[in-house]
Amino acid sequence: MTQKTQRPEVIQVLKCRACDSKSITTFLELGPTPIPNGFIAKDDLAKPEKFYPLDVCFCSKCGMVQLSHVVDPQVMFMNYVYVPSTSTTMIRHFDELAKDASKRVNLESGNLVVDIGSNDGTLLKAFRKLGATILGVDPATNLATLANEQAVPTVNEFFTKKLAMLLRKQHGKAKIISATNMVAHVNDLHDFFEGIGILLDENGQFVMEFPYLVNLIKGREFDTIYQEHLSYLSINPLLGLLRQHGLNLVSPKLFKVHGGSIRVYATKGKAVDDKDVQRFVFKERREGMLKEETYLDFQRGVARVKGDLNEQLYRLRKLDMVVAGYGASAKGNILLNYCRIGRETIPFIVDSIPHKQGKFTPGTHIPILPEDQLLVHQPDVTLLLAWNFASEIVAKQTEYLAKGGRFVRPIPVLELIRPKVRVKR
Numbered sequence: 001m002t003q004k005t006q007r008p009e010v011i012q013v014l015k016c017r018a019c020d021s022k023s024i025t026t027f028l029e030l031g032p033t034p035i036p037n038g039f040i041a042k043d044d045l046a047k048p049e050k051f052y053p054l055d056v057c058f059c060s061k062c063g064m065v066q067l068s069h070v071v072d073p074q075v076m077f078m079n080y081v082y083v084p085s086t087s088t089t090m091i092r093h094f095d096e097l098a099k100d101a102s103k104r105v106n107l108e109s110g111n112l113v114v115d116i117g118s119n120d121g122t123l124l125k126a127f128r129k130l131g132a133t134i135l136g137v138d139p140a141t142n143l144a145t146l147a148n149e150q151a152v153p154t155v156n157e158f159f160t161k162k163l164a165m166l167l168r169k170q171h172g173k174a175k176i177i178s179a180t181n182m183v184a185h186v187n188d189l190h191d192f193f194e195g196i197g198i199l200l201d202e203n204g205q206f207v208m209e210f211p212y213l214v215n216l217i218k219g220r221e222f223d224t225i226y227q228e229h230l231s232y233l234s235i236n237p238l239l240g241l242l243r244q245h246g247l248n249l250v251s252p253k254l255f256k257v258h259g260g261s262i263r264v265y266a267t268k269g270k271a272v273d274d275k276d277v278q279r280f281v282f283k284e285r286r287e288g289m290l291k292e293e294t295y296l297d298f299q300r301g302v303a304r305v306k307g308d309l310n311e312q313l314y315r316l317r318k319l320d321m322v323v324a325g326y327g328a329s330a331k332g333n334i335l336l337n338y339c340r341i342g343r344e345t346i347p348f349i350v351d352s353i354p355h356k357q358g359k360f361t362p363g364t365h366i367p368i369l370p371e372d373q374l375l376v377h378q379p380d381v382t383l384l385l386a387w388n389f390a391s392e393i394v395a396k397q398t399e400y401l402a403k404g405g406r407f408v409r410p411i412p413v414l415e416l417i418r419p420k421v422r423v424k425r
């Protein structure tokens with residue numbers, strides 16, 4: 001159940017997306033925030049920007065953590081700037097995922113693999129190397145065009161039950177369906193999982209990956225909370241949700257990517273008792289994921305991050321030190337907006353994604369420069385806004401470190417990064 005607000009592109013959530021309970025309570029308000037991937041071109045800087053509510057709530061019946069407002073997906077996903085292919089960590093991770101999933105179904109040459117939220121086709125390319133027939137589904141027109149140009153056939157649509165029926169008719173059932181970092185983007189999860197059931201082969205496997213709620217809470221990763229991510233998933237609510245649609249959750253496994261992600265598989269057919277799933281169910285209970293106090297504690301921790309970070313940045317400014325940002329990530333934009341850090345404190349951010357370069361961060365209007373500009377400007381301190389790629393970034397910026405530069409990560413507590421390799425001065 002949802003309710004219209006005064007703005008046509010925003011609806012308010014009145015019941016839990018997973019279990020339909022009305023027992024949902026807000027535990028964190030990050031304040032009005034622009035869409036974090038809404039980077040601004042120079043000519044548009046003077047135009048008024050749109051800010052949206054960013055409040056998070058907890059369902060005391062099933063434990064699902066979710067946003068209390070949904071912004072029209074057309075606003076967020078029709079043109080998408082994030083691509084995984086600029087990170088070697090992600091390319092390697094997807095290669096491993098493709099091998100893992102293929103092994104589970106004994107993938108044969110020509111078997112269909114459908115990737116939902118296929119972005120620029122990075123994961124599908126890994127499946128293609130293993131002999132699969134590949135098909136992507138992505139609502140972002142810029143990314144679907146890019147993928148199609150690179151011979152990754154991509155349907156430029158949102159995945160729904162209706163689309164699943166059409167794809168099954170056109171291509172047959174899929175041996176593997178994958179959805180990485182996109183299930184959290186889906187408002188109607190019931191329609192989505194029904195669609196999975198329609199398109200998935202009886203002996204096929206559906207593989208999902210998403211940032212794991214336990215890591216988010218323990219690591220104070222509040223910057224992963226943004227309008228795109230409608231749900232903050234964990235095993236307990238997901239298990240019940242999948243069962244409602246005839247899908248069995250199996251083989252959960254943790255990975256380090258994106259600040260701590262979990263990979264799970266879902267199969268069709270008779271319910272299965274998976275020991276690993278049970279282990280996660282109990283672990284989540286033990287970690288307090290089904291208790292409201294846990295989330296209130298988290299809220300206090302988030303306020304502390306803001307206080308500590310602003311205090312340190314103020315001290316550095318007093319010492320006339322230049323502080324830059326690294327990684328114009330969506331999460332970085334949430335952090336900057338919530339902590340009210342602007343251009344006066346961070347004069348520029350460097351980033352490897354070409355179409356972010358030359359633009360400005362939403363809300364805070366900080367210019368984004370190519371990565372090589374770090375050495376040109378040699379800031380005294382660099383705040384890792386893409387802290388999830390700390391090792392990859394630190395490993396390639398040895399010259400910056402050798403010249404005396406320092407990296408700090410903002411969460412869970414402000415921390416100076418000590419490079420693993422010795423830096424020659």
Ligand code: JHZ
Pocket residue numbers: 082086087088181182211228258326327328329330331332350351352353356371386388389392393
């Ligand atoms: P990164 C993304 O969020 C998008 P973001 C998405 N919504 C999602 O769900 C989460 O991930 C999980 C840059 N960079 O991946 C590239 C360098 O400059 O943390 C990116 O702009 N140099 C699907 O946007 C940014 O940092 C480098 O060496 O928060 C990282 O963004 C590397 C490795 C990255 O995702």
